[in-house]
Amino acid sequence: MKRHCLALDLIDDEKRIKEYEDHHTKVWPEIIACMKESGIQNMEIHRIGNRMFMIMDVDDDFSFEKKAAIDAMYPENEAWEKLMWNYQQALPMAKPNEKWVLMKKVFQL
Numbered sequence: 411m412k413r414h415c416l417a418l419d420l421i422d423d424e425k426r427i428k429e430y431e432d433h434h435t436k437v438w439p440e441i442i443a444c445m446k447e448s449g450i451q452n453m454e455i456h457r458i459g460n461r462m463f464m465i466m467d468v469d470d471d472f473s474f475e476k477k478a479a480i481d482a483m484y485p486e487n488e489a490w491e492k493l494m495w496n497y498q499q500a501l502p503m504a505k506p507n508e509k510w511v512l513m514k515k516v517f518q519l
Contacts, residue, residue: 416464416510420498420499
């Protein structure tokens with residue numbers, strides 16, 4: 411199993427942050443199915459202020475390219491991502507059209 415950690419910012423607005431968190435208490439079943447089909451075994455999202463931190467534990471066959479191809483097969487995924495973009499904003503170092511940015515591991519005990 412591999413682990414990927416990613417970061418993203420939310421728009422710094424308490425009302426929007428609350429709405430974003432509320433959406434994540436009832437993630438659409440098609441989104442969960444899409445994640446599992448792409449090889450994501452476990453996912454956690456943590457927040458401090460408006461900074462988000464995602465931990466993804468994935469199977470050995472997982473790739474971001476494979477995930478993108480599977481995402482494209484689920485029309486609900488595009489709708490979910492469009493909805494989430496109402497709350498999210500790219501990190502300053504993100505590439506054009508990049509949302510979640512892969513983080514570099516700098517230490518492990």
